[in-house]
Amino acid sequence: MKEENSFEAIKEIFTEFLIKNHHRKTPERYAILERINSFIGHFNADLLYNSMKVDYRVSLATVYNTLEILLDAKLIIKHQLGGQFAQYEKAFGNNTHHHLVCTNCGKVKDFSDKQIRVAIQTRTFAHFETSHYSLYLFGICSKCKELLNNSENK
Amino acid sequence: MKEENSFEAIKEIFTEFLIKNHHRKTPERYAILERINSFIGHFNADLLYNSMKVDYRVSLATVYNTLEILLDAKLIIKHQLGGQFAQYEKAFGNNTHHHLVCTNCGKVKDFSDKQIRVAIQTRTFAHFETSHYSLYLFGICSKCKELLNNSENK
DNA sequence: TTTGTTGCAAAACGTTTGCAGCCTC
DNA sequence: GAGGCTGCAAACGTTTTGCAACAAA
Numbered sequence: 001m002k003e004e005n006s007f008e009a010i011k012e013i014f015t016e017f018l019i020k021n022h023h024r025k026t027p028e029r030y031a032i033l034e035r036i037n038s039f040i041g042h043f044n045a046d047l048l049y050n051s052m053k054v055d056y057r058v059s060l061a062t063v064y065n066t067l068e069i070l071l072d073a074k075l076i077i078k079h080q081l082g083g084q085f086a087q088y089e090k091a092f093g094n095n096t097h098h099h100l101v102c103t104n105c106g107k108v109k110d111f112s113d114k115q116i117r118v119a120i121q122t123r124t125f126a127h128f129e130t131s132h133y134s135l136y137l138f139g140i141c142s143k144c145k146e147l148l149n150n151s152e153n154k
Numbered sequence: 155m156k157e158e159n160s161f162e163a164i165k166e167i168f169t170e171f172l173i174k175n176h177h178r179k180t181p182e183r184y185a186i187l188e189r190i191n192s193f194i195g196h197f198n199a200d201l202l203y204n205s206m207k208v209d210y211r212v213s214l215a216t217v218y219n220t221l222e223i224l225l226d227a228k229l230i231i232k233h234q235l236g237g238q239f240a241q242y243e244k245a246f247g248n249n250t251h252h253h254l255v256c257t258n259c260g261k262v263k264d265f266s267d268k269q270i271r272v273a274i275q276t277r278t279f280a281h282f283e284t285s286h287y288s289l290y291l292f293g294i295c296s297k298c299k300e301l302l303n304n305s306e307n308k
Numbered sequence: 309t310t311t312g313t314t315g316c317a318a319a320a321c322g323t324t325t326g327c328a329g330c331c332t333c
Numbered sequence: 334g335a336g337g338c339t340g341c342a343a344a345c346g347t348t349t350t351g352c353a354a355c356a357a358a
Contacts, residue, residue, distance in 0.1 A: 024312055024357050045347080059315040064348065080234040084323090085347055100282050111279070119273040120289070125265070127296035128254050135274070136288045142281035178332050178337060199322080213340040218323065238348090239322055 007037055010075065010092050017073040031056050032066045036076065042087045042108050081108065081136070098135040104144035161191055164229065164246050171227040185210050186220045190230065196241045196262050233288065235262070252289040258298035 014033055018025050035052055036043070049063045067088060070076045079087040081101055087108070096117060097110040120133055168187055172179050189206055190197070203217045221242060224230045233241040235255060241262070250271060251264040274287055 022312085026313065026357075028314075057315085060347095061316080061349080062314060065313080100279065100284075102282075103285070109282070113273070113277055116270070116273045116277065119267075119270045120291070123267055123270065123291075125254065128256075128263070128291075128293055129299060130254075130291045130293040131257070132293075133289065133291045135290075137274070137277075137282075137284045138286050138288070139282055139284040145283060176337090180332075180338065182339075211340085215324080215341080216339060219338080 006092075007034075010037065014070075014073060014075060017075075018069075021069075021072070023069060028056075028058050028062050029066050029069070031058065032063060033070065033075070036070070036088075036090060039090065041110075042079070042089050044085050044087050046085065048088075079108070079134070081106070098137065100141070101136050101138050102141040102144055103138050104140055104147075107141060109141070160246075161188075164191065167246075168224075168227060168229060171229075172223075175226070177223060182210075182212050182216050183220050183223070185212065186217060187224065187229070190224070190242075190244060193244065195264075196233065196243050198239050198241050200239065202242075231286075233262075235260075235290070252291065254295070255290050255292050256295040256298055257292050258294055258301075261295060263295070 049060050052058045077089045077091045097112045100109045203214050206212045229245055231243045231245045251266045254263045
């Protein structure tokens, strides 16, 4: 029940952002926001575009355009990890977390750690005003470790 | 005096890495390592290539190839920040640090914080073996803040 | 009516790859 | 001499752009 309401609230935030920045409230933009809301975890522009195409006529250019606006509105977060393509993530509904990135398969998992979060958030700087942060731990996930061990022992 | 010696040590580490991994010790690879050693702070592949071109005949492909090897040898670190291109950084001669990234001008500054470092390094996971990490704090640097304030007060 | 937004396709960008010749080993 | 490495240029995949038609304001 709460889910339904909170997405309505997100749409409202988006609408307000569009009005304030003199952007138009096009159906494509709301359709994309809605699709993003249905995603769990990370996604990329291509995944989003292909998922839209199934039941909604929209161009890749519009997808990128809308992602840019959602980024400005701080409704999504952008990650630049592998190098090949950017990954995105909802910034609503999930609290601050950190990322485990497998350097073998590229998969990203989230975790929370209060001690780390507090250590970072309490740090201030004389000549820098922090707005947000990203923490990535790189390594090997258990699934890949198993695979690598097996291939070595053959 | 220490500088000279330590770079000789770096070259030796590189040589050992090349031998161990059955790579050839080509003059291009050493020339690139030497140029990287002369850099202060972050650099990218294009900057490195253009800097080499001035006095050394080398192709962009070789630059990328060598960066890949140096990455494997853990002599450099790769950052994916803006999205457009990758940035690199020497991993020798400077200890672990974190990054302040200005979202206005894109400049990157380093800082160290023992409390943050310890909090991250002591965290372990049941299904993930951490090898290294990256922490980026995004915000506005004092120079940009001044500029933005001025333009608002006009 | 104005002008921001759309879809489409072509272009741009950093990076990777294929290949013939070269040079370590 | 064998095969890894080089330079060159073409190819790659993601993202951006130019443009005419469209539709929100």
